[in-house]
Amino acid sequence: MKKLFLFLIAAVTMTFIACSDDDNGPTPIIQDADGDGIEDSVDNCPNAANADQADNDNDGIGNVCDPTPNGEVATCNDGIKNGDETDVDFGGSCAGLITxxxxxxxxxxxxxDNIYLLGGKVVVGVGVTLTIEPGTIIKGKSGSGSLASALIVQRGSKINAVGTAERPIIFTSEQDNIQVGETAGTNLDQNDNGLWGGVLVLGNAPASLSGDVTEEQIEGIPASDTFGLFGGNDPADDSGDLAYISIRHGGALIGEGNEINGLTLGGVGSGTSISNIEIVGNEDDGLEIFGGTVDVSNVFVWSVADDGIDLDQAWSGTLTNGMVVQGLRSDSALELDGPEGSTTGGFTLNNITLVGNTDAAGTGSRRIADYRDGLEADINNVFVTGFSDVQLVRLNGDESATTYNNDLLNFMAWEFVLPAGVANVNAMHTLKDVTIATDFVTDSSTWASAVAEGAATVGADTSAFAWTYSNTKANLGF
Known part of the structure; x- marks a missing residue:
């Protein structure tokens, strides 16, 4: 009975249409909101598609019915995600630039969803916490001297800047054309140095300072700026958390021979967490640590114009898994200094890879490492490659020779890819201004050995750097 009923309804309908066509002319369209001649009830896009509707991308489909009405490019709040690496629709063309x-x-x-422009020295106030979301881009304004831009986390303040491998937090120059939702621009590379300042984190942990004072002005900040002081008596001081941060193109000049490092840590305590840091194209050092007790892990430094990693004033933490890739203008891959006051102490480096850079004439980055000022340290599991026969490991001064002789400066498991013409690892070590007896050079074969390229058993775990701009830019294959 049901099938018969439906059949009758269909038959009546067809009869009605036939009669109408024959007897009364075309059936008038009841509603056609978009004016396309198709009744809305059978129109796939009844409220858009034609000249009477906005069509931003000129694809013949009006915006209301078009899933991508902006030329298939994400813009503000159009419902299009900004690529597979994000889940947010914040379109680069609409992102705010906040100075x-x-x-x-x-x-x-x-x-x-914004880009932040450091218009000069930006200082986190005492008792204040600055939080930076994963994927945020911060650009530094160009300028030198008193006009140099930098982010300074002063003593008694905190930074909570924790990115992810997919969404690193990026500090770069205002000249970088990187946009919101991106991890790299297209107009700068590792050789663009000194375009803004850098990032400085200062704490209340102890440092060995000249004259045994408890505090000192940090390098790169004029003495008149009291927010530049670091040091104190709290080894467990907490300055916050930093992770998955890329710092690019910094190192602006403050004064003659005084630039800002990519990342500067002064008197930072063990309560602070720092991991997965990349520094690229800085005019001064990549990472420099002045005293303090903080531990650091997974640090990658590429093509800086001074030292890759510089450690000073009896820093007593541990750096685990670090890599320095030299540029042609680089100084020492490692510059390691001892105490300046009567307080002594040392640090530990574990799992380090150092990659040199030479041109056709065999010149380029200056040396592998420099040990100075009575350094105390344990430096273990280091792989060295790409250096020439004049780019050496140097023991600098009688104070450092003394700490070496007294087993306060120790090395374990170094592997070298020797340059052409060098047959023994002892030839990769040298002395400067050493007047006392030491077997640093002749004894290096007890802790160092030669390996073929690709055969190293020590050094950094490079997979930890797969997220970096450097890995993508230089096609390093991590």
Missing amino acids: VTGEITEDTTWTR
């Missing part, structure tokens, strides 16, 4: 200057006086969060 920040002076002191941050209350807890503040910087979000990844």
Whole structure:
């Protein structure tokens, strides 16, 4: 009975249409909102598609019915995600550019849907926490001397800047054309140095300072700026958390021979967490640590114009898994200094890879490592490659020779890819201004050995650097 009923309804309908066509002319369209001659009830896109509707991408389909009405490119709040690496629709063309200057006086969060421009020295105020979301881009304004831009986390303040491998937090120059949602621009490379300042984190942990003072002005900040002081008596001081941060193209000149490092840590305590840091194209050092007790892991430095990693003033933490890739203008891959005051102490380096850079004439980056000022340290599991026969490991001065002789400066498991013409690892070691007896050079074969390229058993775990801009830019294959 049901099938018969449906059949009758269909038959009546067809009869009605036939009669109407024959007797009364075309059936009038009841509603056609978009004016396309198709009744809305059978129109796949009844409210858009034609000249009477906006069609931003000129594809013949009006915006209301078009899933991508902006030329298939994400813009503000159009429902299109900004690529597989994000789950947020914040379109680069609509992202805000927020200029920040002076002191941050209350807890503040910087979000990844904006770009933040450091208009000069931006200082996190005492008792204040600056939080930076994963994927956020911070650009530094060009300028030198008193106009150099930098982010300074002063003593008594905190930074919570924790990115991810997919969404690193990026500090770069205002000249970088990187946009919101991107991890790299297209107009700068590792040789673009000194275009802005850098990032400085300062704490209350102890440092061995000249004259046995408890505090000192950090390098790169004029003495008149008291927010540049670091040092104290709290080894467990907490300056916050930093992870998956890429710092690019910094190192602006403050004064003659005084530039800002990519990342500077001064008197930073063990309560602070620092891991997965990349520094690229800095005019001064990549990472420099002045005293303090903080541990650091997974550090990658590429093509800086001074030292790759510089450790000073009896820093007593541990750096685990680090890699320095030299540029042609680089100084020492490692510059390691001892105490400046009567307080002694040392640090530990584990799992380090150092890659030299030479041109056709055999010149380029200056040396593998420099040990100075009575350094105390344990430096273990280091792989060295790409250096020439004049780019050496240097023991510098009688103080350092003394700590070496007294087993306060120790090495274990170094492997060298020797340059052409060098047959023994002892030839990769040298002395400077050493007047006392030491077997540093002749004894190096007890802790160092030669290996073929690709056969190293020590050094950094490079897979930890797969997320970096350097890996993508230089096609390193991590």
